[in-house]
Amino acid sequence: MEQNEIKKLKIAIAAKQFLYRLGIKTLISVIGVEPELYETNNYDSTSECLKLNPDIKYLIINQDILPHAKEAYLQKLRALCPWGKLMVIGDESIEHCPCASFMLNTNNQKDVLEKFQDFFFEPEKNPLENENTSVLSDREIEVLKTVALGFSNKEIAEKLFISTNTVITHRKNITEKLGIKTIAGLTVYAIINNYIDPETVKSK
Amino acid sequence: MNKNLPFASQTKMADVIHIDYRLIPILGRFGIDYGFNNKTVFEVCKKHDINVWFFLAIINSYHNPKYFPEKQLQNFSAQLIIQYLSHTHAYYLNNKVPDIERCINEMEKQSTDANYQNIKLLSNFFNQYKVELKKHLDKEDITVFPYAISLEQALESNKMDNKLIEKIKKQPIEEYERSHENMEVKLSDLKNLIIRHLPPLLCKDTCQKLLTELFRLEADLENHSRIEDNVLIPKVKLLEQKILETSGTE
Incomplete structure (x- = not known):
């Protein structure tokens, strides 16, 4: 050590x-x-x-x-x-x-x-x-929501009118800020912070 | 004593545990009982019919993450490596997972209305993980390990039937390697959810226990996949190649 x-x-x-x-x-x-x-x-x-x-x-x-x-x-x-x-x-x-x-x-x-x-x-x-680096930007929250609901990068890009590469960059930043890598983990994070309704996750 | 590789065949077995208590479950996997007196690693291994060099390579690499004698480990028989790996699987499923579940259940019991939902989220998350882990380990126990052993036996007995050769060609280990998922990432997420993102869970003792268990399982899994990815899979590839060569089908 x-x-x-x-x-x-x-x-x-x-x-x-x-x-x-x-x-x-x-x-x-x-x-x-x-x-x-x-x-x-x-x-x-x-x-x-x-x-x-x-x-x-x-x-x-x-x-x-x-x-x-x-x-x-x-x-x-x-x-x-x-x-x-x-x-x-x-x-x-x-x-x-x-x-x-x-x-x-x-x-x-x-x-x-x-x-x-x-x-x-x-x-x-x-x-x-002093800036709190762990807080997500509005755009990142939008991306997080769709990721948590199980959409693919391509679907997210279409939904938010951005390129797939931008989606990938956002996801990378989200993971870095939160220290959460898996979709299941991000879903839990989104529910804790009331970004998504747990019911909508279940129905998918 | 070599600082990086503290354990040698003449080390006292009792000292092994004194130097690194994280090796307690490893000794368990090898089926070693306590009451060593002054016996050395060599003597204890002999008594339990354990390959002492394999044992030393495992405990030294577990103790020091920077030490990993891939080539040396690959020289041991697939049978030996797999015996250790499947004992590890059993340890995860029969000990570690229930330990963690017990902590989470305890937390659910202690929870108040305010944090019940959050603990429920953790509990669902871990249940889902448990299903995936079981599936992952079962697949290895039921298909991958027997396949590796059958390759080794075929080579030893020089009996290479067409069925086996067919399998090597159609479903080589490479296919499994590609789909070999990393089971540590989800655990690390669970840890971070507790450490960083959930509001305080108000059951400090159990929560501490849970976190400690998660860290231990994650570290153990990391060591375990290191052996699978860097020792077993290359070894099986070599066996496949040898069989194809000797049977003259390549």
Whole structure:
């Protein structure tokens, strides 16, 4: 049996003070993340670290490492790790902050834990991936109905005014989406979803 | 110990089961009883009059799906291969199918009005499958297997009557090969209907049992058809060819 290769998450923690970084490390381990860690304590070393490790997935930055024009420098760091998720910690939020999560120094223990959990475990919202691929299109439902009722590809093509090849493509897509290959299985699926009346199947 | 082929003639029979408990039904098919003590595979097979090399090829290939010694298996007699295959058929019909039916019946009993219809659909689906499976296995037991054995016997005894030669010409194994349906696909559909498409069935324990049984039967069937398609059928083709050659009708 093949074992899943466990890949460690790469996380960079950038904060001036050692105690601060230690605190973050501890919290990460409390919520059950075992990462490969990169620690830095100023802007330049952080920027260097991101350049050397473009595959860093999570970046946690304390505002105290950012020089005065905080927003601009943050954008620069962000550009160095475009695929990573960014969390910024500070006294007050930065305008137009390019980060997924923001933590205030005044947050209490519960807030901090929750924010960390969301940061690591909430999937990133990607509009393309959110589309539910398992749902059939209207046309596919039409084809499914006729398949379930036992019509042949040629009959379906005539009924729906499409070519036999199109019917075959639809059937292939239906099977892929549903994971059901046989006509009997598709019939059960169609009945469960009220696409067809079980009585009409029996009479055929 | 070879990691991919863990079982050899000197392996302790008890270790075989400890290493892979999925082999329990296979041992059953060979008619092996427990209480092995420290006996090796070789010793146990000898006691039960089992061809130890055939046994090892079967359990090693069942254990490791990537290992399949087609050529080696084809060298065993058709009689031996068929004995194993028909024991497997009996195991499906007498054990596995009733196990699954029992689960479905249990689910029907536990069902409430809301999901009764859905369980009824599963039950009808499986009943239909059962009829097809029985028909499929019967056809092999009644026509294909005896045919293969008659070919082997004819060659061994060098008695090739015209009837047999006629049959080889008119209904060669190739004809059966073309119509040899895959019985796993429907089972996989049933699994997916439960796992993905039916609303929760509210009888979790039985449902878990049912799914486990379906996975086991499907895996066993896959292994079984692999032997039929890649060992038995090529073997029968070879026997047919040999008979036609020796009888000089080709």
